[in-house]
Amino acid sequence: MMMPAITVSELEKSFKKNAVLRGVDFTVEKGTIFALLGSNGAGKTTIINILTTLIKADAGNATVGGFDVTKSPNKVRQHISLTGQFAAVDDILTARENLELIGDLRHVSNSTQTAVDLLQKFNLTDAADRRVTTFSGGMRRRLDIAMSLIGSPSIVFLDEPTNGLDPEARNEMWQTVRTLAKNGTTVFLTTQYLDEADELADTIAVLHHGKIIANGTVSELKQLVPSGLVRFTFHDEKQLATAVEALEHDFSITEKHDLTLTVETGGNTTKIAEVFIRLRDAKLEPTDFSQQIPTLDDVFFKLTSNKTEEK
Ligand SMILES: Nc1ncnc2c1ncn2[C@@H]1O[C@H](COP(=O)(O)OP(=O)(O)O)[C@@H](O)[C@H]1O
Numbered sequence: 001m002m003m004p005a006i007t008v009s010e011l012e013k014s015f016k017k018n019a020v021l022r023g024v025d026f027t028v029e030k031g032t033i034f035a036l037l038g039s040n041g042a043g044k045t046t047i048i049n050i051l052t053t054l055i056k057a058d059a060g061n062a063t064v065g066g067f068d069v070t071k072s073p074n075k076v077r078q079h080i081s082l083t084g085q086f087a088a089v090d091d092i093l094t095a096r097e098n099l100e101l102i103g104d105l106r107h108v109s110n111s112t113q114t115a116v117d118l119l120q121k122f123n124l125t126d127a128a129d130r131r132v133t134t135f136s137g138g139m140r141r142r143l144d145i146a147m148s149l150i151g152s153p154s155i156v157f158l159d160e161p162t163n164g165l166d167p168e169a170r171n172e173m174w175q176t177v178r179t180l181a182k183n184g185t186t187v188f189l190t191t192q193y194l195d196e197a198d199e200l201a202d203t204i205a206v207l208h209h210g211k212i213i214a215n216g217t218v219s220e221l222k223q224l225v226p227s228g229l230v231r232f233t234f235h236d237e238k239q240l241a242t243a244v245e246a247l248e249h250d251f252s253i254t255e256k257h258d259l260t261l262t263v264e265t266g267g268n269t270t271k272i273a274e275v276f277i278r279l280r281d282a283k284l285e286p287t288d289f290s291q292q293i294p295t296l297d298d299v300f301f302k303l304t305s306n307k308t309e310e311k
C-alpha cells in the first residue's frame with residue numbers, strides 16, 4: 001500500500017482560550033490536489049503551520065511525506081515547500097537573482113540552469129532581469145511559487161494562492177497548480193473560494209468551527225444537496241401563490257422568494273414534465289425558468305448552517 005502524502009488525526013490547537021482546531025482528521029493521497037476550504041479565521045493557516053513544522057499542535061498526530069511532524073521535523077522539511085500569503089520574494093533583486101539565490105541556499109547542483117528552467121516554466125523569461133519591484137501581483141506570486149519549487153519538493157503547500165489576484169492572474173495560477181499535480185507533486189492548498197476548490201481540487205475538506213465537517217470529491221460533496229432543482233419566476237405574487245398551490249402537494253418546494261420558486265425534481269424528466277403540466281393546467285405562464293445545478297456554495301451553505309448550533 002502506498003503511504004498517503006499527508007495524514008492528520010485528531011489534531012488540536014488552541015491559542016490561549018481560542019480553540020482553533022478541535023480534532024481535525026484528513027488524508028491527502030500522493031500526487032493529488034487537496035483543498036482545505038474554510039472562511040476567514042477558520043484555522044487553515046494554523047493547519048499549514050503545523051504541517052510545515054512552523055508551530056506545534058497541542059494534541060493529535062500528523063505525518064507529511066511519511067514522517068511525523070513533531071518527531072522528524074527535519075525530514076518533513078526536506079520534502080515540502082511552503083508558499084505563504086506573503087511572498088518571500090526579495091524586491092531589490094531580479095527574478096533570476098531571486099531564483100539563483102534560493103538555488104544556492106538549497107545547494108542545488110546547477111542553480112543557474114534551474115533558474116532558467118523555472119523562469120521558462122512560469123512564463124517569466126521576458127521579465128527575468130527586471131527587479132521584482134516592477135512586477136504585478138500575479139508575476140510576484142508566480143515567482144514565489146517558482147522559488148518554492150527549487151529542490152523539487154514532493155509536497156507543496158499553497159496558502160490562499162490566488163488571494164488578491166485579478167481574474168487573469170488567478171487563471172494562470174490555477175494552470176500552474178494543475179501542472180504541478182500532473183508532474184506528480186502533491187498540492188495542499190487553502191482557499192476561501194468555493195469555485196477555486198471546485199476548479200482545482202481532487203479532494204476537498206471543509207473546516208468549520210475547528211473540525212472537518214465534510215470531506216470528499218467535488219461530486220461527492222455536491223450529492224449532499226438536492227439535484228434537479230428547477231427554478232421558476234412569475235409575473236406577480238398572485239401567480240406565485242397559485243403556482244405554490246398547484247405544486248406543493250406533490251413536489252418539494254425548496255425555496256421561495258421574491259417572485260421565484262424552486263422545485264425539487266431529482267433530475268427525473270418525467271417529474272420535470274409533470275411540473276410544467278401542472279403549471280399549464282393552472283393557466284400559469286412563468287416569465288422565466290432554469291435548471292439549478294448544485295454548486296459548492298450550496299453545499300457550504302447547507303453544511304455550515306446545519307452545524308452552527310453545535311458550537
Ligand atoms: N499566533 C497566534 N496567536 C494567537 N491567535 C492566533 C495565532 N495564529 C492564529 N490565531 C487565531 O486562530 C484563528 C485561526 O487563524 P488562521 O489559522 O490564521 O485562520 P485562516 O487561515 O483560516 O484564516 C484566528 O482566530 C486567529 O486569530
Ligand SMILES: [Mg+2]
Nearest residue numbers: 044045046159
Ligand atoms: Mg490563513
